[in-house]
Structures are given as C-alpha cells and as structure tokens.
Amino acid sequence: MGYKTQKLYEDTYLIRDTAEEALYLIERNNKAYLIDTGMDHDSLKEEIEKFTNLPVIVLLTHGHIDHIGMSGEFDDVYMDPKDLDVYRIHMNMHEGNFESEGLCFKQPEEIKPVKQQYDDLKVIPLPGHTPGSIIILDPHNKAVYTGDAIGSGCGVWMQIPYALTIPEYKAGLETAVEELEKNGVDDTWKFHGGHYGQENMSQVQRPNPLTLQLIKDMMELCDRLMHHEKQDFTEVNFISDGKPFYTAWKTAEMILTKERIV
Numbered sequence: 001m002g003y004k005t006q007k008l009y010e011d012t013y014l015i016r017d018t019a020e021e022a023l024y025l026i027e028r029n030n031k032a033y034l035i036d037t038g039m040d041h042d043s044l045k046e047e048i049e050k051f052t053n054l055p056v057i058v059l060l061t062h063g064h065i066d067h068i069g070m071s072g073e074f075d076d077v078y079m080d081p082k083d084l085d086v087y088r089i090h091m092n093m094h095e096g097n098f099e100s101e102g103l104c105f106k107q108p109e110e111i112k113p114v115k116q117q118y119d120d121l122k123v124i125p126l127p128g129h130t131p132g133s134i135i136i137l138d139p140h141n142k143a144v145y146t147g148d149a150i151g152s153g154c155g156v157w158m159q160i161p162y163a164l165t166i167p168e169y170k171a172g173l174e175t176a177v178e179e180l181e182k183n184g185v186d187d188t189w190k191f192h193g194g195h196y197g198q199e200n201m202s203q204v205q206r207p208n209p210l211t212l213q214l215i216k217d218m219m220e221l222c223d224r225l226m227h228h229e230k231q232d233f234t235e236v237n238f239i240s241d242g243k244p245f246y247t248a249w250k251t252a253e254m255i256l257t258k259e260r261i262v
C-alpha cells in the first residue's frame, strides 16, 4: 500500500497510488491543483502535504471510483455535473477490485461544477468514456492531462455502463481536437493519462504514448466503426455492460461492445 510521488515538471508532481492510478499535483500561483484522487486506502491529503502546503483544488477528470476514491479528504472539489449519476453509482460500488468500502468520497451535493479555466489551466470536455469526462491543458508545461478520456496507452474503455455511443464519442473527440489546436497544442506537447504504465501494455506498439495523433487516429477508428469498415475484433474479459471486444486502428485502441456502434 502507499503512494509513490515523483517530480514531473518543475511545479508538477506525478502521484501513483497502489493500483498505479496516476494523479497529478500542479502548483500554480499560490494554489495546488490536484487532478483526480485515486482509489488508495491511505490518506492522499497526508501524502500531498509532504510536497506542498498550498490550498488544494481538486479537479476530477470523471466520476469513476478509481479517480474519485479520496475526494472526501478535500474541501474544494470540482467535476462536470454530467458525471454525477456515474459518481453516485461508483461511490457505492462492490465489484472485484472496484470496492468503495474504506474509501473517502466527497458528498456529490458538495461537488462544484467544473469551471473552464483555473489560472492558466484550461478545461476541455471530452465526453465518451463517461458523459462528463474532461481533459486539462497546462500551456506552461505544454502538457495535457486526459484521465481515461482517450485511455492511458492500451485502449479507451467504451464498453462500460454509461459510456456514450461511438458517434457521440466521435463528436466529442472532434470538438476537443478543435479546442486543443486552438490552444496551440501540437505533437510537441506531452499527454498524461489516468493510469501509469499502460502505454507498455499496448497491442499496436510498445510504448504507445498518448499523443495528439492518437486522438486523430481515434476519430478515424470511430468513423471506421460507424461506417462498418472491416475491423478485427478480439474478445476480451473486462467489466462491461455487454460482450466486450478489443479493436484498433493505427495508434488508437478501444474496448467496446457492438451495441455501442450505432
């Protein structure tokens, strides 16, 4: 049990919890922004206090249990309200490794609607994996924090309950790419997902880092699925609300159910 914390940029830490969920702590203008709160039973607040004494503002990328588990330790928590239903289900989850018992959740009614901007950090919606998934841009470090919105290097999970359909995901990706490019994001920016080490579990190349190109490949993959182009589908065994399959196109990988292709 326990956290592993390392410096990612001059003012930014990567915090890994026991299950290798990746949380990020960004110090900016006398505040500390914490992206996601993991699913560890040890105090996250105590871990963070080893590295900063600035007031902490929590930005939840989405409402899944492995991203919200210690949110109750913090006063100031923000999330897209479109994920509140998912959040309520996940704070009462008892499914294998996804066990809410022993975690510390912020009460949903105390979670504030996420803003578009915090200092120079920009919030961009990228619905699909969940209805209210967001990604966060840090222009200072040329970094984008993506939670689970595009996966973490071995496929985005679109097979789970409450994930949107493939056409809805495609639309979300399209809008997000427009916003990213409007903000100057290009291939020199680094993308950081919500789970550490998964880029080495890819089936297309290892490592398969998250990139702007991967998001564009994901759009193409959505198009191929929507137009019923020939794709290889491999059966997999993950938590799902139907029979889950893996499929890929260029650098983009996805777990989905065929019902999601409409």
Ligand SMILES: [Zn+2]
Pocket: 062, 064, 129, 148
């Ligand atoms: Zn998730």
